Amino acid sequence: xxxLILDCDGVLADTERELHLPAFNExxxxxxxxxxxxxxxxxxxxxxxxxxxxxxxIAPSLGIEDAVAWAAELHTRKTAIFKRRVAxxxxxxxxxxxxxxxxxxxxxxxxxxxxxxxxxSVRGVVRRVLGDRPVLVFAGDVVPAKKPDPGIYLLALRxxxxxxxxxxxxxxxxxxxxxxxxxxxxxxxxPSSFTHGDDFTEAALVVADLRDVTLADLEGLRx
Numbered sequence: 001x002x003x004l005i006l007d008c009d010g011v012l013a014d015t016e017r018e019l020h021l022p023a024f025n026e027x028x029x030x031x032x033x034x035x036x037x038x039x040x041x042x043x044x045x046x047x048x049x050x051x052x053x054x055x056x057x058i059a060p061s062l063g064i065e066d067a068v069a070w071a072a073e074l075h076t077r078k079t080a081i082f083k084r085r086v087a088x089x090x091x092x093x094x095x096x097x098x099x100x101x102x103x104x105x106x107x108x109x110x111x112x113x114x115x116x117x118x119x120x121s122v123r124g125v126v127r128r129v130l131g132d133r134p135v136l137v138f139a140g141d142v143v144p145a146k147k148p149d150p151g152i153y154l155l156a157l158r159x160x161x162x163x164x165x166x167x168x169x170x171x172x173x174x175x176x177x178x179x180x181x182x183x184x185x186x187x188x189x190x191p192s193s194f195t196h197g198d199d200f201t202e203a204a205l206v207v208a209d210l211r212d213v214t215l216a217d218l219e220g221l222r223x
Contacts, residue, residue, distance in 0.1 A: 001109060001166060001167070001168055001218060001219045001222050002109055002110065002160075002162045002166040002167065003109055003110040003111070003112060003160050003162045003166065003167040003168075004100075004101070004104045004109060004110075004111050004112075004167070004168055004169075004170070004218065005111075005112045005113070005114050005153065005156050005160075005167055005168070005169045005170075005180070005185065006097075006101075006111070006112070006113050006114070006169070006170050007113070007114065007115055007169075007170065007171045007172060007173070007176050008113050008115035008117055008122045008125055008126065008139070009115065009117055009125070009172075009192075010094075010172030010173065010192030010193075010194070010195065011094060011097065011170050011171065011172050011190060011192070011210075012093060012094060012097055012113070012125055012126065012129045012130070013091050013092060013093055013094055013097075013125060013128075013129055014092075014094065014192055014193055015091070015125055016042070016046065016192065016193075016194050017039070017192075017193050017194060018091070019082055019085050019086060019089075019091070020042075020051070020082060020117075021037060021039065021042045022085065023078050023079075023081040023082040023085060024037055024042070024051070024078055025037060026078075026081050027074055027075075027077045027078035027081055030077060030081075031074060031077070033062070035058070035062070039194075042194070043194045043195075045057075046173065046194055046195070047174075047175070049116045049146040049147040049148070049173075049175045050116045050117075050146040051075050051078060051079075051117065051118065052068075052071045052072055052075045053071075053146060055067075055070070055071035055074055055075055056068055056070075056071040059071060075118070079118045079120060079121055082118075082121050082124075083120060083121060083124050086121070086124040086125060086128055087124065091125065091128045091129065093129045094190075094192075094210055095209065095210060095211050096209060096210030096211030096212070096213065097129070097210050098129065098130065099211075100210060100213055100214070100215070101130060101133060101135075102133075103214065103215045104215055104218075105133060105134070107215055110134075110136070110160055110162075111130075111133070111134065111135045111136070112135065112136040112137070112138060112156050112159075112160055113126055113135055113136070113137050113138065113139070114138045114139070114152045114153055114155075114156045114169070114179075115137075115138070115139040115140075115152070116139070116140070116146040116147050116152065116175075117139055117140065118139065118140045119137065119139040119140035119141075119142065120140075121139075122137055122139040122140070123137055123139070136156070136159060136160065138152055138155055138156045138159065139152075142155065143155055146175075147173075147175040147176050147178070147179035148174075148175040148176075148178035148179045148182065149179060149182070150178075150179050150180070150181075150182030150183035151179075152179060153169065153179055153180050153182070153183035153185055154183050157183065157185075164183055164184030164185050165184070165222060166222070167185050167186075168185065168186050168187070168188065168204075168218045168219075168221055168222065169185045169186070169187040169188070170187070170188045170190055170210070170213075171187055171188070171189055171190070171203075172189070172190055172191055172192040172195050173192075173195050173198055174195070174198040174199050174200060177189050177200055177202050177203045178202060181202040181203075186204040186205075186221040186222060187202070187203050187204055188203065188204065188205045188206075188207060188213065188217075188218070188221070189203035189205070189206045189207070190206075190207050190208070190209075190210050190213075191206075191208070204221045205217070205221060
């Protein structure tokens with residue numbers, strides 16, 4: 001094992017519930033829309049990877065003809081709201097993730113974050129959770145297709161200079177697990193508060209608590 005590749009939302013912190021959902025609803029209010037996503041509806045929306053993509057899905061029901069342009073504009077505002085909330089509020093790391101990252105780095109391995117969220121949002125979360133630790137970030141529209149497409153993981157492998165067999169991923173959604181598996185990377189599924197009902201058949205290991213995961217566990221997935 002040479003590298004650990006992490007998803008951001010749901011793995012570094014429970015940002016979907018604490019930050020993304022409130023930011024979407026604030027953006028809806030600013031845009032004069034009566035729409036508000038409940039936690040139950042947002043959990044369903046998370047089956048579609050990418051914030052712009054979720055917005056584009058609902059555009060027809062709002063009578064919006066140019067779904068792509070509307071989604072991009074509203075998502076830009078939502079991202080700004082998200083960044084403000086990250087900077088001004090408390091963001092608790094997911095229990096166990098910081099100590100696991102430190103263990104991996106101490107062993108001389110590399111850390112990357114691969115996410116379908118907007119790059120500036122991901123970098124904000126990475127800074128708040130992991131501080132100045134050396135972490136490469138691959139996020140947003142840096143690849144043409146979002147998870148479950150494996151493109152973001154294939155890019156991470158190329159930039160890290162490692163083979164799929166030398167890396168392990170940690171994801172909290174089925175789309176994420178499928179993306180990692182599609183790139184040939186062994187993946188640990190660690191469901192977050194919105195994704196406990198996901199199907200993680202393709203994961204090499206499923207855990208409820210990242211505090212139970214050690215570097216030895218990750219390395220064992222490659223044997």
